[in-house]
Amino acid sequence: MKKQFLTVMGSALFLAGIAQENSNKQPCNTYQVMEEAFKADPDLKLKYNLIQSQLEQEYQAELAKTHMAQRAAAVSYTIPVVFHIMGPQNIADQVFIDAIAQVNRDYGRKGADTGSVYPNFKSIYVDAEMVFALAKRDPNGNCTNGIIRHDNESIYWNQNGGAYNYSGTGTNRWPREKYLNVYIVNCIYGTGVTCPTTSGTYIGGYTYLPGSSPGVNADAIVYRSSELSGLSVRALSHEIGHWFNLGHTFGSTNSPGTTCGDDGVTDTPPTKGVLSQCPVSNSNSCSGSGNLWNVENFMDYSSCPKNFTQGQVTRMRAAAASATAGRNNLWSAANLIATGITPGYTCAPVADFDANKKNVCAGNTVTFTNESELGTSGNISWTFEGGNPATSTANAPVVTYATPGTYSVSLVATNASGNNTKTQTSYITVVQGGGGVLLPNTYDFETGTGIPGGITVINNNAGSVAWAVNPSTGGNSTAQSMFLNNAAQASSGGHIDIFETPIYDFSTTTNVSFSYYYAYAKKVTAQADTFKIQYSLDCGGTWSNVLGTPNLTSMAAASGGVQASSFSPTAAQWKQVTVPATLLTVLNNKPSVKFRFWFKSDIATGSSNNIFIDQINLSGTVGLNELEKSLDMMIYPNPTNASSTIDFNTVSGAKLKVSVMDIVGRVVEESENFNTNGNRANYTVNKNGTLAKGIYVINMHIGDQTISKKLIIE
Numbered sequence: 169m170k171k172q173f174l175t176v177m178g179s180a181l182f183l184a185g186i187a188q189e190n191s192n193k194q195p196c197n198t199y200q201v202m203e204e205a206f207k208a209d210p211d212l213k214l215k216y217n218l219i220q221s222q223l224e225q226e227y228q229a230e231l232a233k234t235h236m237a238q239r240a241a242a243v244s245y246t247i248p249v250v251f252h253i254m255g256p257q258n259i260a261d262q263v264f265i266d267a268i269a270q271v272n273r274d275y276g277r278k279g280a281d282t283g284s285v286y287p288n289f290k291s292i293y294v295d296a297e298m299v300f301a302l303a304k305r306d307p308n309g310n311c312t313n314g315i316i317r318h319d320n321e322s323i324y325w326n327q328n329g330g331a332y333n334y335s336g337t338g339t340n341r342w343p344r345e346k347y348l349n350v351y352i353v354n355c356i357y358g359t360g361v362t363c364p365t366t367s368g369t370y371i372g373g374y375t376y377l378p379g380s381s382p383g384v385n386a387d388a389i390v391y392r393s394s395e396l397s398g399l400s401v402r403a404l405s406h407e408i409g410h411w412f413n414l415g416h417t418f419g420s421t422n423s424p425g426t427t428c429g430d431d432g433v434t435d436t437p438p439t440k441g442v443l444s445q446c447p448v449s450n451s452n453s454c455s456g457s458g459n460l461w462n463v464e465n466f467m468d469y470s471s472c473p474k475n476f477t478q479g480q481v482t483r484m485r486a487a488a489a490s491a492t493a494g495r496n497n498l499w500s501a502a503n504l505i506a507t508g509i510t511p512g513y514t515c516a517p518v519a520d521f522d523a524n525k526k527n528v529c530a531g532n533t534v535t536f537t538n539e540s541e542l543g544t545s546g547n548i549s550w551t552f553e554g555g556n557p558a559t560s561t562a563n564a565p566v567v568t569y570a571t572p573g574t575y576s577v578s579l580v581a582t583n584a585s586g587n588n589t590k591t592q593t594s595y596i597t598v599v600q601g602g603g604g605v606l607l608p609n610t611y612d613f614e615t616g617t618g619i620p621g622g623i624t625v626i627n628n629n630a631g632s633v634a635w636a637v638n639p640s641t642g643g644n645s646t647a648q649s650m651f652l653n654n655a656a657q658a659s660s661g662g663h664i665d666i667f668e669t670p671i672y673d674f675s676t677t678t679n680v681s682f683s684y685y686y687a688y689a690k691k692v693t694a695q696a697d698t699f700k701i702q703y704s705l706d707c708g709g710t711w712s713n714v715l716g717t718p719n720l721t722s723m724a725a726a727s728g729g730v731q732a733s734s735f736s737p738t739a740a741q742w743k744q745v746t747v748p749a750t751l752l753t754v755l756n757n758k759p760s761v762k763f764r765f766w767f768k769s770d771i772a773t774g775s776s777n778n779i780f781i782d783q784i785n786l787s788g789t790v791g792l793n794e795l796e797k798s799l800d801m802m803i804y805p806n807p808t809n810a811s812s813t814i815d816f817n818t819v820s821g822a823k824l825k826v827s828v829m830d831i832v833g834r835v836v837e838e839s840e841n842f843n844t845n846g847n848r849a850n851y852t853v854n855k856n857g858t859l860a861k862g863i864y865v866i867n868m869h870i871g872d873q874t875i876s877k878k879l880i881i882e
Contacts, residue, residue: 254318352392391403465477521590603673673760798817815848
């Protein structure tokens, strides 16, 4: 049975069944989004209806001449594809290469499960003769692999107003008539769905049928990254079907299983459709006794998608051959040359690189990775300021940084078309890992209203608030604390804010204990903020969670609850958290430990309410090694308001000197070498009274070893 193709087709899908997830399901909000677009622009709906009418005529014309003999001579359409990875998602290039390979198997009738397609539909599952290939040239003629990483973007996507910054028309955009643009996001949020998801509900992806997108930039596919692996990527085959004008087999609805529907394709019987199921019996109550429905069709929501039909292939190919939305330019000979699909293309090299860490302790190594695009051939050349080696031509050089400082990295990529250089200034930060703060130590934020020495505030979103000292409230009956004034941001969500402690020296410390006070409230019940407490064992190069990811719903319930107004805690709303000792054993006897407090506001609900941190307490069992015992080093007075004397034993035959570092690791004072005759010696710190008030680290260097003690100048 054939029906008139319906004018509005929500093209998002929620293929939880393909992903084999049986959680709460919200199949599509895109139908609603498209309806909202039509309400906002009635002319768009009129335009869409006219386009669909024309495409229907072109489909019928193709259908009339489509026979197997004619299809043998059909033109093969090659479609250039580019994946835009939104935000810092750690997804290997190979995942996208494999995804495209699976899509090509689906469209080429080459899947391993083709033989198991239900017999009634197996014979009409034909090769679409549509091939999808990652682009090799970008719109400016530069080399590319078709996998573009936009680390500065959010991993969460608002389908009710997504920022399509990389497709369509405009500077540095990838035109829709030259590329099939696919936006890869971690989570799609809309009506009833928040990010990060907390209830198991999610949207798998969406796109627009030709002529229905609200602007040329939105003529793209948005796709959830969790649906990229294995056969789950058949959800992408589904979305591409929509992009080439296929509807759901059960009609223009996103709710299968309710009423009989049709997609306007002759050989896909009317059906109610299924969600996350694969019924063994597929008898069809929608089209009369003895008829079947194609439950295994890619355009259903079933958990066993395996086939397109010849009619669907004809509809897609009619859309591909149409000038609508520039679909017919995608596979043109000129465009395949322009996008680098045709062999023998040339392109300008693009230098790019990454590093496994950008902060490192002095004496440690950084591994760099070449991510340059060179086309079919080329070479690279590195320059590492302050590193050893200073230069390299390797793809993944390992570089040692011996001296504290901030250093640049440069990479030159060269091929037959020329060269390109990428230089990152202040890219690698090297700090003195030894001589850190000793235990016990407490940050109570009671001195002044500025950020205390040693605390580093990192604000990853320009214009948003940052961690600061609150002079009006503190935990454990104190007057001040660190806080994040989220309530001051009326609607901004998704910002990440961090503050880090200085480096601690646990080299002779065991039984580390860690506690802090917090106060926090949500602004709305559905708030899905994220909070982490993390540690680093390599001066901030890499981070691990101390407590997993604390549950902010429980934290709010114990503290400030839900408050629409700006939250300022009472004394009773301050809560102490003591980290279980079993989670801290990894810190025992480590010389270069840092902590950080990490907060991300919920992007879906907008601005968050305030969070406060105070009384960060660290202690442990500090032991003396044999060298410390032999030195018998004493510092007096300590604390001091002027100078202080270091008294110690010298060690015969060893080079020995004293250095003084401030809390950020800068050497502010240093002695000459001492006579090492085994007698008692002393050194006066701050003899001229030039050191400011604060916490300092006294380092006694004996050969290649260092003993550190804390000095406070008041």
